[in-house]
Amino acid sequence: MKDAQKPDHVSLNTLIGRLREGRFVIPDFQREFEWKPWDIRELMRSIFLDYYIGSLLLWKGKTENFKALSCEAIYGFDGNGRNEYIVLDGQQRLTALYYAFLAPDVPLPSRSTRAIYFVRVDKFMKEEYDEAFDYDWLSKRVAKILKDRETQFAEHIFPLSIVGAGGWELPNWVQQYEQYWRKAAESASGEEAIQEAQRHADNAKEFGEHLRGITDQYQVSYIELDQELELDKVCDIFTQINSRGVRLDVFDLINALLTPKGVQLKHMWRDAQARLEFVDTEKMNVYILQVMSILRQAYCSPKYLYFLMPGQEKQVRDPDGTRRKEILVSDIKEFTTAWNEAVIALERAIKMLRHPQEFGAVSSTYLPYVSILPVFAAIQAYVKTRPAGLQLDAQRKIRHWYWASVFTNRYSGSVESTSARDYLDVKAWLEDDAGEPALIQEFKTRFRTMELRREIKRGTSVYNGVYNLLIIQGARDWITGNIPQHDDLDDHHIVPSSWGSKHLKGNIVHTILNRTPLTGDTNRKVIADKLPNAYLPELIKQNGEKAVHAIMESHFISPAALAILLRDPFTPDDFEAFITERQRTIQDAIENLLVKERLDLPPNLRELDANVEAIELKLRDNVAVALNGTTEALPPHILQKIEERIQRAAKKNAALDIERYQTLQGKLEYCDLRELQEIITGKTSWPNFQARFANKETLFGKFDQLAELRNGIRHSRTVDEVTRKEGEAAIIWFKQVLEK
Template identity: 70%
Template sequence: MKDAQKPDHVSLNTLIMRLREGQFVIPDFQREFEWKPWDIKELMRSIFLDYYIGSLLLWKGKQENFNALSCERIYGYPKGNGNPVHIVLDGQQRLTAMYYAFLAPDVNLPNRANRALYFVHVDKFMAEEYDDAFNYDWLTRRWSKIIDNPEVQYEQHIFPLAIMGAGGWELPNWVQGYEQFWKNRTQEAEEAGDADAIEMAAKSTENAHLFGEHLKGITEQYQVAYIELDQDLAVDKVCDIFTQINSKGIRLDAFDLINALLKPKGLQLKHMWRAAASRLEFVETEKMNVYILQVMSILRQSYCSPKYLYFLLPGQEKPVRDPDGTRRKEVLITDAQDFEGRWHNAVDALQAAIKLLQHPHEFAAISSKYLPYVSILPVFASIQAHIKTIQASQRLDAQRKARHWYWASVFTNRYSGSVESTSARDFMDMKAWLQDDNAEPPLITEFKTRFKTLEFRKETKRGTSVYNGLFNLLVLMGARDWMSGNVTLADDLDDHHIVPKKWGAEHLQGKVIDTILNRTPLSAETNRHVISDRLPNQYLPDLIAENGEAAVRSILESHCISPAALAILLRDPFTAEDFEEFIAERQRTFQEAIETLLVKERLDLPVQLRELDEQIEQIELGLRKVIVAVLQADSQYELPSHILRNVKERIQRAAKKNAALDGDYYDTLEGKMEFCDLRELHDAIKTKALWPQFQPRFVNKETLNIKFGQLAELRNAIRHSRSADEITRKEGEAAILWFAKVLK
């Protein structure tokens, strides 16, 4: 039986030749060529940078089908010419853009008054300034002179892309002429003894040669993937395929093409996916099969964009450029067995990551509808898989960092847009941070300031990262059901209104009643039997009467409803102004919880240790104020030089990570003190020059040293996730009491 679909590749050189020969035609039901000039430019950039540009869907045509579908030439192709071979079902915009840029037809772009010319600035391309290297301009008198004069092109480092479509010896002749032009310039500079001109001309000669090599590689080795439908398929079936692609969003993606390319190697990727699908079904997404490939790719080469997925094919060579500029080729996956093993490892990694995200004491995405991002899965799974490969003694700290990165990503909306490049960058940043504490990613610094600016009032729709992140945080905090007092199971848990929706429809504008600030995790039974459509000033007194105010207040605080918020909810009458005051108070409480539990990383601590950690923090803040007061009282005193040096380095590192850092503030003494650690605060107080100023408060240096040591021991045990024995804890608590007294 003849295959109805045949996957294949074609080199750029061959594709341009087929475009020149008019082998591609467009069926009448396709839309017109709609790309803007800059869209064509971006496609050229992708091709020259060896990026994957998607696959084409072509139907091997015959005359009756060309006629039946009223096929037309590609935009700009001369009428009456050409030898049609393929009907383009998917990829018309890309093929037409390539035809326009490489073949340079003498026609204006659609809805434009002039013809556009596309070119590469070779000097910028070789300097890897890719955003500026690709350009287009309109055919003016100036550009007519440039196009007709290769010498001007060589001098200005302008490579017209139409050279690639001219055919024959045009391209090699241009490359040879470009290199020779700068060789001649080098010789002239040498004869004139102009050192600067020699250096510039020699560099241009080298770039000309390397650009020529790159052009040769692009034209001969760059592959465009396509699926060819058999010419004997019925027209109605082909039209149905086209409709599926363009109307229902079903498309041939990276998974489909890799599946087709693996078949000759003895691998049935779709069968492998069917076997794995049930293990990953918690997450509702159509992209999970591609996510498996992305995890494979991240773990093998750190990248996961579509271009890089094709290097996962067994035996496929990947071009690599080493830090010293050396170019080589590397095979990432040796054979089908290697591919299959890495596939299974990726499935295992995703399954383990999903279970971790589901766990109510880890990340608390207890239902797929409360997962902040689906798109974060590949990099999250890859980070977790990488952590399993490092030394066992380092994994505790590694998981702490992974949690910090995850929550920072959630509350900065990091994975709400295009994610492949973000995933690659985050994976490499996390690997570096796991090895070196000083390599903290800029994201962590951004999180520390960004969360303070979030307006949770606007989060009215379940599914956004911030909405779901706050809901997960409530589950992590042990939010208990108001009626049973138990932590509600996932299958019975939902987010319900605190102030009922019906009241909001009558008294409030817009959708503010649906804000996450007015919602909390409760069981369906509590929502139905306790709340229903009643206001809090009706159902909360009933709960208090039955269970006591202390018990109800404790449960509400696990929902980030503070005593102040409770007092507002109990007001009678309850007005729209009261509602606004309530959600403002809950906004404050949420931000406080994020800062305490996530930014300051107290989430993993037992409640009692959280309280001790907060007390230690208050002592550090008090010590800083005391030091500032002493130093500001007399200008002859200043911080010891080694402390100032350390602080300056830390501020510089922070500024590199966060461009919004207030440099003026951190030039002040108060700002500098924020970058002093506990040991440096101790050093500042006990130093010989400053001790006389502090002695009236601390009295005995020996006692001070002992208390600092006890405090530091407890602090380090808490903040570095080490167990503290009973003596360390008791001595630390005694030090906290001592400092609280002397700082009062």
């Protein structure tokens, strides 16, 4: 009998070489490359930690089979390949390997930019594996780093494309990296700096040895089907492989390990289940373990859950490089206590998320992320251990992090590593305002680019996030004027879906921009399938335009959007105009309530805060014009502070447009109110402003009043009547002066 199957294995180096030569091709019936950037990162992590990544199924090809199956090169391969193997199982893994190690000049699917993969060597050597493997989008800064070995060495960045380059690239890089830190140790002054440089040099050598071990000895298993095997049999094998799959449940594994120790984890889960049933997920039992793990060791991937076992030793590497062992959970009693604390933390977190004035997820259907629960619960549990006086500011920061996560789709990918990173980042931010996570700046720069019109599926993060904001906003029922009970909410089409199916292309009628919460009775019995221009005029006639405007604005429907809805006839162009206007209104609300954090303010102070900000913006514009755009005209100590703030922001946000912040207008964005006052009233610059502001002493007084109001609002202090009235007077004064 002919040997139709040949089990074998190949080293990582050899596999990368075959990928570089284009030996693997993908048959047409395979799905496209679908992995997300974080999936590729996790594969790299598995390889570097010497984990098994599964077996490949390859068919030794020949010309007629390549043609019969319409085979194509792996995604990103450019050139004439030495076609040898048809990939039947393992396409996603092989393509991920090609993309990370060979770094083709193509963006990832559904992305506009290339992703560059690298290892943070300092994190890797400290065994902080969830943070050691990362990727970044190709920007001017990243492109510069890729060309600059000195920067790579200084910042401990190892581009994975070095492995794929072949030849002497890898040994040269490792040798130069070690030499860089040996020289740094020789030139360093101070015992601490010398020791640190020597430790980096030793780590460089050790990392190089690990690299050689991984590239030469890491084995990827595969099964090679004989090229003479009939096509129908090969297709049958492929079908059988892709129709099976066994879910590996880490909870069941931990339960099995705990049973001999006398812990019935499944029974403990049954007792807790009813308290957490609001959230519809099969993973809640694992989430409890993850909360325990995050609180004990910050990490929560399956590997780390194992260290929750009572008495289990965990090897820890300290910052100085020494290794020690520690036990996270000493005995069964401590495990049970930690479990109960995690259940309580999740229960409280769920209550907070579903609260209509807090996070607005009044139904599990509208929870933006189920997967964010473990880290959200863990952060909330940590905050409860902090002094009472610090908890107000802590909750403000948590809200900002949460909404930033929702509207950047942060928890749609590699959840465990993201949870670990966020827990550590938010904790650091709670301890120090300067530790603001990069996510916050990313949210500020990205929310305006969100295409809300594409959010047509209930359950996605952004769709549900907008719906939650409508609940928090107190969206009132259009007919009764009441805020609907949360068990009587309909996700209503403003322009009926029946009209949309006849007049609009695609599924655009289902966009969140055309949805809003109303009572079931209003939705089904009053509005039904009518266009707004059929029922809103009667509503306005009976209740008055002012009352209807107020109700509509609680749904982020501006007077301009309402006017569009009233058009008769109502056309597809009118629908487009309506959703465009509503997108603008919702994005303004996101900026006002979330980015600028006015959600935390009482409604009567939100408008005042916005007015103070408007004055600051006008003052910046006035300074930029008066100083003729010359940055040298700024006082040196203020310019230095601004430059430091811009540099900190650039480190946190790779997408920051540094060129913009070389201009005076850009620099003034990082200038606070008191610094604007100092610029305007300074000896050398006052002549540029005297004609407008006339009296310097009066200007000082108005700045004091404005600053007192702003500080009271933004630092959650009570704004008394005198402060408010004086602040309002200062706002009016500045408006009049700046509009001259």
